[in-house]
Amino acid sequence: MSAPPPTPLSASTRRHKAPPALPLSAFTPPSTGTADRFPFPPSPTSVTAQSIVDANVVVSSSDLSQWKSEATSELKEKISGVVLILKVDNVQQLVELLESKISQVPILSVSVPFRIDNGSPVGIPSSSKVPISLSITYSRQSPEAVEALAWALSNGHVVDVDVQFTADDKSYDSLEESLTTASKDANPESTIVISNLLPPVDDLSLPLVKLLTHPTYRAYQAHTASLSLIPNTYIKLLPPNWREPTPPTPAPVGGIRPEDSSEKKEWKRRIKMYVGPALEAFGDQRIIFGTSPSPESSAKSAVGDWFELVKESLAELGIEQEGVDAIFGGNAQKVYGKKQ
Structure with missing residues (x-):
C-alpha cells in the first residue's frame, strides 16, 4: 500500500521554519585589523543588469513622462519593459488610451485593480490588446479578499497583492492563511506577487x-x-514607506562619484538588513524590482534614486551577476511576460 500524501503545512507551522537571525556583521564592513582577510564587495559600477524591467510603475494617466524624467541614463538605456500599476477609477478608458499610444518604453503588463461582487469579477477590462494582470489591496483577512484571490488564481492570473497592515505576528498570520486558502485550487499558471x-x-x-x-x-x-x-509566490523590492523620501545619488563630478550622505548610508544598511532574509527565503529567482512605492503608500521616491540605491545595496551584499540579472529583469519577464 502506498503511503498517503503529506499533509500541507499550516500557516502556524510554517512560521517556525524561519532562517537563522543574521548577525549585525553581515551588514557592516570588517574592522581595519581584519579587512585584509575579507574580499571587498564588488563596486556598484561593476554590478549592473544586462536588461532591466521596472515592475512597479504607478500611473493615473497614459503619460510616462515623469518616469522618463526621473530615470537615470543607465535605466533608460537598459529598460526592456515596465509593468504599469493603474491607480484610476476608469480602468477601461486608460487601457484604451494605452493601446492607442506608441510608448517608447515597452509595456510588459498592465496591472488593474479588481474586486468580486455577487460571485463575478468587477473592474477587469472586457478586452485589451495590452497584457493584463490583476491587483488587490490586502489590509485584513476577509471572505471577500479570499474569494477575489481564489477566483484570480483559479483562472491563471498574475495577482499583485499590495499589503497594507501593521507588521505584527497576527497580521502576518492572517495574510499567510488568506494566501494559502486562496491558492488551494490555483491554476499552475497563476502567480502571487507580494x-x-x-x-x-x-x-x-x-x-x-x-x-x-x-x-x-x-x-x-x-x-x-x-x-x-506558498507555491508560485514572488516578492517585490520597492521603495519603502519610511516617512522620508528616498535619498538621492548625485551624478559623478569629473568622473568621480561624490561620497554618500549619512542618510543614504543608513538607508543602504537597513535595505540590506531586509533584503538578506528575503534572499534566504525566496532566493534571487523570486525577487522582483520596481521603482514606484505602493499606490496606497505616502512614500516619496524618484525612479533613479531608488534604482541606484538598490543597485549599490545588492552589490554590497555580494549578489552575483546571475542574481542581479534575475532581480532587475529576468524574474519580472518570467512572471509578467507570459500570456495572461
Missing part, C-alpha cells in the same frame, strides 16, 4: 543594533520565510 513588504514600514529613529533584536524585525524574518513556502 508588494509593500520588502522592505516593510520601518522607524528610522530606531538604531540598527536595536532593530536587529526588535520584535518587528524578528516577525519579518520568520514570516518572510513562511510566505516563501
